Amino acid sequence: MSYVEKGDEMDYSKIKIPNHVAIILDGNGRWAQERGLTRSEGHQEGFNNLMKLTEHVFKTGVKVLSVYAFSTENFKRSKEEVDFLMNLFVDKFEEYAKKLKEINIKLVFSGGRGNPVRQDILDVIDKSEEMTKDCDGGIMNICFNYGSHLEMVEAFKEMHNDAINGKLDFNTINEDTIYHYLFQDLPPIDFLIRTSGELRLSNFMLYQASYAELYFPKTYFPAFDAAEFDKALIEYTKRDRRFGGINYEATNN
Ligand code: FPP
Numbered sequence: 001m002s003y004v005e006k007g008d009e010m011d012y013s014k015i016k017i018p019n020h021v022a023i024i025l026d027g028n029g030r031w032a033q034e035r036g037l038t039r040s041e042g043h044q045e046g047f048n049n050l051m052k053l054t055e056h057v058f059k060t061g062v063k064v065l066s067v068y069a070f071s072t073e074n075f076k077r078s079k080e081e082v083d084f085l086m087n088l089f090v091d092k093f094e095e096y097a098k099k100l101k102e103i104n105i106k107l108v109f110s111g112g113r114g115n116p117v118r119q120d121i122l123d124v125i126d127k128s129e130e131m132t133k134d135c136d137g138g139i140m141n142i143c144f145n146y147g148s149h150l151e152m153v154e155a156f157k158e159m160h161n162d163a164i165n166g167k168l169d170f171n172t173i174n175e176d177t178i179y180h181y182l183f184q185d186l187p188p189i190d191f192l193i194r195t196s197g198e199l200r201l202s203n204f205m206l207y208q209a210s211y212a213e214l215y216f217p218k219t220y221f222p223a224f225d226a227a228e229f230d231k232a233l234i235e236y237t238k239r240d241r242r243f244g245g246i247n248y249e250a251t252n253n
Helices: 028-033 039-061 072-076 079-102 120-131 148-164 175-181 226-238
Strands: 020-024 064-071 105-110 141-148 191-194 213-215
Touching: 028 039, 028 213, 039 064, 039 079, 039 226, 064 072, 072 079, 072 141, 079 105, 079 120, 105 120, 141 148, 148 191, 191 226
Parallel strands: 020 064, 020 191, 064 141, 105 141, 191 213
Antiparallel strands: none
16 A cells, blocks of 8 residues: 655555654764764754654644653763753753644653752743643653653652542552553553664653554654654554454454
8 A cells, every 4th residue: 555645745544643652862963973063963953853843743643742852861971961952951942832832732741850950941841831731732742851760659659648648549549540640641652763773762651652562763863854754654554553452353363
């Protein structure tokens, strides 16, 4: 089956659109190195690409997009690189939030708010969330100072506190209760993409990704454009999602 119409425009009516897409933004450094640029220039280009790609992803009909922008472990990088990323965030994020507001997308953040996250970063996070809080066309979830283990530890602590305070009855806990206690109460991930060819999840949304289809394109994130995303959607369309069961129609027996 061909998924592409004349003029290279994708025919989305033939495509399965995942409800929740998650992307591990990897390869900024290698993209820059191959072009004789600095790692910082790679991050700058990654950020520019994120701005463009976000709009396209929501245009295809995706309802939730999560991206791994900065992990709890990324603070181990050189001070120069961490400072560059933090300053980029402070300088550019409001512009990104404004763009999301124009296309009616709500911006939310997942991650720890404690040390070493700077106060000016927290201010931008709060301002951006506030600016888009009434948007209801989709959700953009930025994972920043994020780690799945940290998220689960925080969730267990909060559940424990709520149980002590009589707000939570331990006997009623189910899978949905746990989603509710994560940084954001989002639907499960349907399609998880990690750019740059690395084959790891690196502590990213492990609870939410339990039945996600995984896709590992070799393209570095700054070059992962709308056409690359459409290619990923074609791959997703071909996947047979069984959630541990059997698709009798597909097996024909
Ligand atoms: C991983 O590539 C990328 C990051 C650690 C940062 C991703 C950030 C952006 C795309 C910018 C948007 C986010 C903020 C915080 C402003 P890498 O550096 O590990 O690449 P490499 O593996 O090729 O070295």
